[in-house]
Amino acid sequence: MGHEARKGALRDFYTPLVAAMGYKFTPDDELADFLLEQEAALEETKGAPYCPCQVRTREREHDMTIVCPCIPFHRAHFDAMRRCWCGLFVHQDVTDPDSLPQIPASELGIRE
Amino acid sequence: MAESWIKVADEGALSDGRALPVYPRGLGMLLVRAGGAVYAIANRCAHMACPLEGGACEAFIITCPCHDWRFDVRTGAFVEAPEIAVPTYPVRVTDGEVFVHL
């Protein structure tokens, strides 16, 4: 651990953004804390709070589409799952995030 | 403070493709000239609050230098998700002087 202040700041930045898109932080606090910790570390070492569950290509055009919250760039996919890929955000009406499996984009006919 | 029109720049200071930072009453905003009109947009990204200053301006779109979120200077809307926006301010150009309404 050790990024407590930055994790709080990221949470504050993201909360209104994802709310505007119909999402909220996962009620799974342990998962949220782990993911925010990863993001704060990625921001420190790689320059941006990248999605911890997607791989960077080091091409800016791609990598900027996986900076958290990356919902705007993967909307159809995430709306279909009712969560984002890593599960940090879920649709506002979700109370049991464990009931939402990952669904590969390809299975939804969506190009990543 | 009463709402009013505040002079922020001379029109001659503006050029297409380059945003001009101004600070009426200490509020950071950018003037952008595009499509023959002038727009004022808050100099603070909706994503993580980076200054939009220095970001590329192409037609009506300004790109945040931090993580490339793109905003339409006419409405402030984030291009990829228009329900997210940065504030914009009314602009009036009179006799070569640019005013914003606050």
Add this chain to the structure above:
Amino acid sequence: MSDPIFVYALSTCPWCHKAKKYFEDKGVVFEAVDIDLLPDDESDRLAAEAFELSGSRAYPVVRIGGEVIVGFLPERFDQLLEAEA
């Protein structure tokens, strides 16, 4: 018996951890690599390989037999392991 099970993973990704734990708990032989912990060129090579197989930059990417699964999908893993057995 086809290719060994291979998990393309990221050390930062909880679903990758779960996928590895799944195979551990099953006691099957598998290989897993956290590609974000490798030097850039090696990491790029494996990321390109995973993308070639899956069309995905979302992780984990799991190779089981001839199949490629994107995500932590235990039911799917179960089916494929049964098919292999």
